[in-house]
Amino acid sequence: MKIWLDGGLRDAGTARVSVFDHGLTVGDGVFETVKADRGRAFALTRHLERLTTSARGLGLPAPDLDEVRRGCEAVLDANPMALGRLRITYTGGVSPLGSDRGEAGPTLVVALSETTRRPDTTAAVTVPWTRNERGALAGLKTTSYGENVVALARARELGASEALFGNTVGALCEGTGSNVFVVLDGELHTPPLTSGCLAGITRALTVTWAGAKETDLPLDALESAEEIFLTSTLRDVQAVTRIDGRQLGDRPGPVTAEAMRIFDERSAADFDPR
């Protein structure tokens, strides 16, 4: 396996970043997860735009997107596989042991791992912890993901693959690594970005392609929703058939099935939708 680190391809087993890297010591970094379908990165332009937005929000210098593209291409070419998780990580680089960032300049890593297509249905749970829609990192895809690690572990303990958060005012927000859609009275809704959720790329494409409304919803809308689905880079559109203790059928409902179909069709027709 080859990865990209600081300007070139390296052997994944021996590539090293400093123990003083600010991404490691304090989570000062941003990242993207990109779907690699038979060696092609899906929606790479949107992912690179979001990488830049996240970097700016964290006060990191804007990444050199030509280099990031070169890194992605080199890693994909060096490691052929059917379906991959392409991971771009961009951190504050070597820094003092504290929250002040050093002068050494950022670290860029592009790595890849093989994965398999997700099942069409899954289970999710709600968790008691909140997303902070007013926090400094709201809406940024940073490597400070400890809250997501804890919440996802809770979901796994309960036999689910995703944990859903409300925000500080009790509104429905997002999952640890996905956005959430609900069907209420036959209409498709997803929380607005002001809820503090990440501006998911799959979410944005699904809103446009399947025609969802962006609506402020209480967390307990999950209790009355006729259908629920998740969107993310590696889930695409995935039906939730069990939420907490409630079963919502054993297959995707009609609105979800249609969103899945549209997403598959449109994403196959355009690999870099703008």
Ligand SMILES: Cc1ncc(COP(=O)(O)O)c(C=O)c1O
């Ligand atoms: C917190 C969070 N929300 C939502 C998403 C979904 O975003 P995307 O569709 O761009 O993968 C992700 C990530 O992948 C995420 O980490």
